[in-house]
Amino acid sequence: MNIVVCLKQVPKKDSILRIGSDGKWIDERDISYEMSEADAYALEEALRQKEKHGGEVIVVSLGPERARQSIKEALAKGADRAIHLFDSVFDTATDSAAVARAISAALKDEKYDLILTGLQSDDYGFAQVGLIVAEQLGLPSATIVMEVQPEDSAVRVKRELESGWFQWVRLPMPALLTIQSGINQLRYATLKGIMAAKKKEIREVKAADIGLTSDDLKPGQVIERAYLPEKTKRTEFIEGKPAEAAAKLVEKLRFDARVI
Amino acid sequence: MSQGILLFIEQRDGVLNRTSFEAMVAAQGIASATGEKLSAVVLGKAIDGVASEAASKKLDAVHTVQDDKLAEYTPDGYVAALKQVVEKLDPRFVILSHTYQVRDFAPKLAASLGKTFVTDCVGYRVEGSEVVFTRQVFQGKINTDVRMVAEPPILASFQAGAYRADKAEAGDSAAPITPFEINLTDVQIRTQLEPKFQEAKQAVDLSQAPLIVAVGRGIKSQENIEMVQKLVEALGAEIAASRPICDNEWLPMDRQIGSSGQTVSPKLYLAVGISGAIQHVVGMKNSQTIVAINKDAEAPIFDIADYGIVGDLFDIVPALTAEITRVKSEGK
Numbered sequence: 001m002n003i004v005v006c007l008k009q010v011p012k013k014d015s016i017l018r019i020g021s022d023g024k025w026i027d028e029r030d031i032s033y034e035m036s037e038a039d040a041y042a043l044e045e046a047l048r049q050k051e052k053h054g055g056e057v058i059v060v061s062l063g064p065e066r067a068r069q070s071i072k073e074a075l076a077k078g079a080d081r082a083i084h085l086f087d088s089v090f091d092t093a094t095d096s097a098a099v100a101r102a103i104s105a106a107l108k109d110e111k112y113d114l115i116l117t118g119l120q121s122d123d124y125g126f127a128q129v130g131l132i133v134a135e136q137l138g139l140p141s142a143t144i145v146m147e148v149q150p151e152d153s154a155v156r157v158k159r160e161l162e163s164g165w166f167q168w169v170r171l172p173m174p175a176l177l178t179i180q181s182g183i184n185q186l187r188y189a190t191l192k193g194i195m196a197a198k199k200k201e202i203r204e205v206k207a208a209d210i211g212l213t214s215d216d217l218k219p220g221q222v223i224e225r226a227y228l229p230e231k232t233k234r235t236e237f238i239e240g241k242p243a244e245a246a247a248k249l250v251e252k253l254r255f256d257a258r259v260i
Numbered sequence: 261m262s263q264g265i266l267l268f269i270e271q272r273d274g275v276l277n278r279t280s281f282e283a284m285v286a287a288q289g290i291a292s293a294t295g296e297k298l299s300a301v302v303l304g305k306a307i308d309g310v311a312s313e314a315a316s317k318k319l320d321a322v323h324t325v326q327d328d329k330l331a332e333y334t335p336d337g338y339v340a341a342l343k344q345v346v347e348k349l350d351p352r353f354v355i356l357s358h359t360y361q362v363r364d365f366a367p368k369l370a371a372s373l374g375k376t377f378v379t380d381c382v383g384y385r386v387e388g389s390e391v392v393f394t395r396q397v398f399q400g401k402i403n404t405d406v407r408m409v410a411e412p413p414i415l416a417s418f419q420a421g422a423y424r425a426d427k428a429e430a431g432d433s434a435a436p437i438t439p440f441e442i443n444l445t446d447v448q449i450r451t452q453l454e455p456k457f458q459e460a461k462q463a464v465d466l467s468q469a470p471l472i473v474a475v476g477r478g479i480k481s482q483e484n485i486e487m488v489q490k491l492v493e494a495l496g497a498e499i500a501a502s503r504p505i506c507d508n509e510w511l512p513m514d515r516q517i518g519s520s521g522q523t524v525s526p527k528l529y530l531a532v533g534i535s536g537a538i539q540h541v542v543g544m545k546n547s548q549t550i551v552a553i554n555k556d557a558e559a560p561i562f563d564i565a566d567y568g569i570v571g572d573l574f575d576i577v578p579a580l581t582a583e584i585t586r587v588k589s590e591g592k
């Protein structure tokens with residue numbers, strides 16, 4: 001079974017985010033990056049399926065040069081090869097539809113049974129790229145997937161619904177699934193894996209290679225301003241050394257809020 | 261030319277999803293600010309009740325789309341049906357609520373129409389005839405204002421809780437309900453559905469607990485949960501968690517609070533090392549008193565906390581445990 005995994009690199013979870021000087025995005029200086037969390041789970045699921053059923057895991061990532069580091073991590077964990085959509089022309093592809101167009105074009109000649117993506121990224125959180133790829137490639141899809149059971153020519157998946165409800169659905173393959181975090185337990189790359197990754201192919205793909213120009217990658221929506229949200233509720237902040245703050249808080253909870 | 265606004269009303273088993281009324285508040289606001297007519301669309305099989313419930317609101321029309329292929333929700337059925345509706349009505353905006361169902365089909369709908377879709381909005385601003393949408397990035401840590409450059413119809417979904425369902429305006433008289441003719445004969449439903457289910461009955465029902473201490477990723481490792489457990493015992497509270505803690509199996513799934521876990525409203529909700537992502541917040545925002553301990557003063561959890569301590573939880577939690585133990589041993 002051949003599985004494509006779409007993954008993107010995002011600022012590390014604990015990053016201190018500041019607004020950049022153009023006021024349209026964060027200041028990207030001094031930020032370290034990592035694989036977006038749900039994508040890491042999608043990769044892990046692909047690797048587990050490959051270990052059970054054989055086949056190949058192909059990683060696709062659109063991003064600047066630094067994205068190569070996450071691609072290498074995926075190869076070190078066990079993916080077989082990678083496609084890196086890396087071209088300044090892709091810089092204009094800032095919405096999900098444009099990114100999806102590039103990914104779909106890059107996958108045109110690939111043979112796969114499943115495409116897995118994270119259910120949304122930790123930065124933009126559009127929650128769309130996977131499904132648009134599915135539509136562009138004519139694939140059935142299921143989102144927020146918590147379990148994957150391949151059958152002969154179909155795949156049975158457990159979808160998470162709201163408030164603790166679930167549903168199993170069956171889709172013919174090839175299909176696209178968006179993976180929810182927690183579907184499995186993530187592995188770490190081993191030293192052996194890291195060594196093996198050095199020999200694996202990372203194919204760099206430019207827009208022209210897949211027949212796209214900057215006109216094809218124009219976004220349908222643009223961010224005109226990024227800013228820190230205004231706090232709507234006034235939190236009463238309690239200051240002081242830990243013991244002091246603890247005493248003040250307990251006092252408030254007992255005599256003002258009267259909840260303990 | 262595109263005209264009017266279309267609101268998607270979600271139903272399951274003939275029950276209207278309340279978040280559709282939240283999105284309706286935004287849709288009504290955009291309609292009145294732009295002078296556009298507002299209609300709603302309901303899809304399904306037996307949906308007369310849902311349609312009349314929607315029609316009691318201030319709307320110009322309710323369209324019902326009924327077909328055997330829509331008896332149960334599938335992405336193929338919904339995309340095909342709504343594509344026909346949107347192409348025929350050609351509205352300027354299609355407004356939806358950002359539910360799990362909408363997440364499952366609306367990006368495909370937008371792609372099949374070749375239109376843009378702005379997801380998970382928390383607000384909007386009308387500028388002349390244009391609408392600028394506000395959406396959060398980095399799990400609520402930063403807001404962005406997003407301008408549409410694509411041609412209408414524009415699809416936009418609103419986050420759960422962004423508006424209050426009870427603020428949806430009622431109509432002076434019931435809006436006309438009209439069946440909308442579509443043709444799904446050639447549409448193939450590729451998804452086969454099994455019945456919906458809940459995991460084996462939850463061992464703990466946190467909805468009844470008066471005091472909850474919830475732990476998040478700030479705790480760093482499983483061993484450290486014990487430190488929080490001590491605070492829980494001192495307080496006589498229940499322990500709960502954000503999703504990553506349950507994903508890592510540091511605490512069982514039935515301790516998870518949020519959109520895919522339990523919804524609680526205790527007297528005291530003490531959030532330790534939890535950032536306050538919307539999917540967590542929807543499960544606990546109605547708590548009577550919310551306390552947050554977080555090292556990041558900008559964490560979104562402080563937007564809903566009554567009391568906050570900015571600092572290292574590894575210093576504060578033990579101090580708090582000691583203080584509570586002291587106060588309790590002094591005998592109230």
Ligand SMILES: Cc1cc2nc3c(=O)[nH]c(=O)nc-3n(C[C@H](O)[C@H](O)[C@H](O)COP(=O)(O)OP(=O)(O)OC[C@H]3O[C@@H](n4cnc5c(N)ncnc54)[C@H](O)[C@@H]3O)c2cc1C
Pocket residue numbers: 013119120144399475476477478479501502503504505516517518519520521532533534535536537538539540543553554555556559571572573574
């Ligand atoms: C469809 C969907 C459904 C979801 N359902 C749920 C759900 O039901 N429940 C849920 O919780 N999430 C859910 N999520 C995930 C949610 O979006 C967030 O990712 C999650 O809630 C984050 O958990 P967290 O706050 O513990 O972690 P993080 O966001 O990583 O926050 C950790 C916090 O700890 C603080 N911290 C770190 N170290 C320290 C320290 N030493 N002292 C003090 N503070 C510290 C940090 O400043 C940070 O604010 C869902 C997501 C999706 C997309």
